[in-house]
Amino acid sequence: MRLVIARCSVDYVGRLTAHLPMAPRLILIKADGSVSVHADDRAFKPLNWMNPPCKLREETGKWTVTHGKTGEQLILTIEEITHDSSHELGVDPGLRKDGVEAHLQELLAEHIATLGEGWTLVRREFPTAIGPVDILCRDQAGGTVAVEIKRRGEIDGVEQLTRYLELLNRDPLLAPVRGIFAAQEIKPQARVLATDRGIDCVVLDYQALRGIEPENPTLF
Template sequence: MRLVIAQCQVDYSGRLTAHLPWAKRLLIVKADNSVSIHADDRAYKPLNWMSPPCSMVVREPRADEAAATGDADARIEQVWEVDATTGDHLQVLLGVRYLDVTEELGVDPGLQKDGVEAHLQELLAENPQAFGDGWTVVQREYMTPIGPVDLLCRDAEGCYVAVEVKRRGEIAGVEQLTRYLDLMNRDHLLGDHVIGVFAAQQIRPQARVLAQTRGIDCLTVDYDALRGMDHPEDRLF
């Protein structure tokens, strides 16, 4: 992972266009070439980003790019060109760097769920009818380039469904599922439309509203009722 604090200007083009004027920001480049640009607020949410799969090229600035910032004191030292397979493009004009460090983090063991959340995922995998009639589970912990989605299912119509399971449904969980769906919908093996379901014992109203705006269905799970469907004595192992 590379962390850079520098003066920069950022321009994004693709499904829409966005412009971040010249300012001091934090830039994060991960091993999968994903790039995110952060200000000193907004908690974890970046100002702009490029999700994998993508590629990044670092080049010297052209003479005409020095004036592109509109800041007479701006000194462009590098230009980052980040391209996604979807055709989206992110250009970063990088100026004075106050911090530039790279650290190898290695393979992450992943999020360790608490006992209730892990058991909730297990119970839903064993009882897919909790989502609706005709549902089946394809795989637990289906791996994406940025981590595993809890359950990959098929609904009664045969459509793939990505299910993220939480004990408490927060906005962060909806954002996590949104990132998974963005990548899964680029996978031709899953078809052209993977549906999302956000399942939790409790879902905050703000998270529910955000999920609805993203086209993600919400399911409030009755943990005690699911536990009543769990019969350990019927298991072979």
């Protein structure tokens, strides 16, 4: 990974256009080719980014990142670089879910029709530049759906799914992609945030997915 701290402005040119005025920012250039631009807030979400496959061309005072499939560009106008270093992180072991979450994912993938009649599984752990999406599937109409699974659904899970959706919707082969936030229990604040962002919420019955009939059947 390469870390660059620079005073720069950023322009995104493509299906959407966006401009960040000149300011000090952190630029991350990862081994997979992805480039992201960060401010000193927002915790984890970049201000703008380009996902692989893409190519970085560095010129004096100007860096251009071009997506290999769409041709969209991230253009960084560099006024000053105050730090530039590279670090070898090696292979990441990935996020390990707890046993219940992992089993929920496995069970829902096996019984994807739980989400709707005629739904089909595309893949579990669908890879993206910022981590794997728990389940990618298609609804009865053939639309792409990303599913984030939690044992307990809270706001950070909705934020995680939002980032995945922003990323997946940049891929013309998948877009438009809608999201489902699935959990055994969903906190009210998380449900409000999800609804505001157009994300559906589904409460999962762990025992029913395992084929064990509940004593008091419920609808979700």
